[in-house]
Amino acid sequence: MIKIGITGQSGFIGTHLYNYLALKKEDVSLVPFGDEFFEEPGRLEAFVSQCDAIVHLAAVNRHQDPQAIYDTNISLVNRLIAALDKTGSRPHLLFSSSTQEERDNVFGKSKREGRKLLEEWAGRSESIFTGMVIPNVFGPFGRPYYNSVVATFSHQLTHNEQPGVDVDAQLKLIYIGDLVRIIYHMIENSITDNEFKITPTDEARVTEILSLMQSFKMQYFEKGIIPDLSDPFERNLFNTFVCYIDHRNYFPFRLKTNTDERGSFVETIKLNSGGLVSFSTTKPGITRGNHFHTRKAERFAVIKGKARIQLRRIGTSEILNFDLDGNEPSYVDMPVWHTHNITNTGNEDLYTLFWISEPYDPKDPDTFFEQV
Numbered sequence: 001m002i003k004i005g006i007t008g009q010s011g012f013i014g015t016h017l018y019n020y021l022a023l024k025k026e027d028v029s030l031v032p033f034g035d036e037f038f039e040e041p042g043r044l045e046a047f048v049s050q051c052d053a054i055v056h057l058a059a060v061n062r063h064q065d066p067q068a069i070y071d072t073n074i075s076l077v078n079r080l081i082a083a084l085d086k087t088g089s090r091p092h093l094l095f096s097s098s099t100q101e102e103r104d105n106v107f108g109k110s111k112r113e114g115r116k117l118l119e120e121w122a123g124r125s126e127s128i129f130t131g132m133v134i135p136n137v138f139g140p141f142g143r144p145y146y147n148s149v150v151a152t153f154s155h156q157l158t159h160n161e162q163p164g165v166d167v168d169a170q171l172k173l174i175y176i177g178d179l180v181r182i183i184y185h186m187i188e189n190s191i192t193d194n195e196f197k198i199t200p201t202d203e204a205r206v207t208e209i210l211s212l213m214q215s216f217k218m219q220y221f222e223k224g225i226i227p228d229l230s231d232p233f234e235r236n237l238f239n240t241f242v243c244y245i246d247h248r249n250y251f252p253f254r255l256k257t258n259t260d261e262r263g264s265f266v267e268t269i270k271l272n273s274g275g276l277v278s279f280s281t282t283k284p285g286i287t288r289g290n291h292f293h294t295r296k297a298e299r300f301a302v303i304k305g306k307a308r309i310q311l312r313r314i315g316t317s318e319i320l321n322f323d324l325d326g327n328e329p330s331y332v333d334m335p336v337w338h339t340h341n342i343t344n345t346g347n348e349d350l351y352t353l354f355w356i357s358e359p360y361d362p363k364d365p366d367t368f369f370e371q372v
Helices: 012-022 035-039 041-050 066-087 106-125 149-158 176-188 206-223 232-242
Strands: 002-007 028-031 053-056 092-098 129-134 136-138 170-175 193-197 202-205 257-260 263-266 276-282 287-292 298-304 306-313 320-325 330-334 338-344 350-356
Touching (some): 002 176, 035 041, 041 066, 053 066, 092 106, 106 129, 136 149, 136 232, 149 206, 170 232, 202 206, 206 232, 298 306, 298 338, 306 330, 320 330, 338 350
Parallel strands (some): 002 028, 092 129, 129 193, 136 170
Antiparallel strands (some): 170 202, 257 263, 276 350, 287 338, 298 330
């Protein structure tokens, strides 16, 4: 059992890394971190003294005063070193730097110099050090106008804002799910490298990303059509996009019922993708689910009976409740990293259609059980 602490635990990368490591219950014990620890030396010292490995993510990358970016990031590194020295702690230290190191800006300078300071500390203390140089990271729950252009476009397109492109740069990207797996691999294997350049998983121009996301808006957001998710990059972009929708007000999505003398006909799932469609009946009072996925997209469509569908984002306490009735066929889609369930709240059998983007694979189920 390895004890791992994450500075900047509440940030974009920190949240995903924490949630990913929390799935490794047999191998990892997480040491909680609070942003206030950097202002309270005693708590920072107690934190570092418990850790076998520390991933230093805490940093500022945008500020009205550019000098504040540099001063803050270097100060955080120096405070961490002071706590390590005072307690005599020698954990495996992993530092999150950026490809911005190569550019002439204060953020890149602070990251480059911060990495060098920690490299020198590791040399003096004979500790394992990994200086990660990370490309542009994207994925669910990033802050619009702060973390990535993907987060900004996702927010704008799902909130009736007009996205624009100032510079059509060629971006080297890595999906957050891929990044956290790489970080864990480095911890697990005690990889020492003062300048570990993480390879991008994808490259695209800003306009290409915007074009893809505009297609998600037109197909999925406005019409409910699942796009082609066979390409991993497009799947990751889509899963990111879906997480920025105002789920409380968007779902349940009402389906059109076509009725004539023969009865009724409802198109429940329109898709340009593969996957698996299934059908279930559920007895009154019974709940299905209470699990989440990290890459699979999923849809629950109620066609007969009454149901309550619940969603809760992992790491949060807010529960979204959606009441559906087969008399008005409708669906709710399950965003990644949201645990979910469906309960028959009626007095008769509940009929539900399910679609999921990948058939179940017992060797790689991407299904993690957690109560809503």
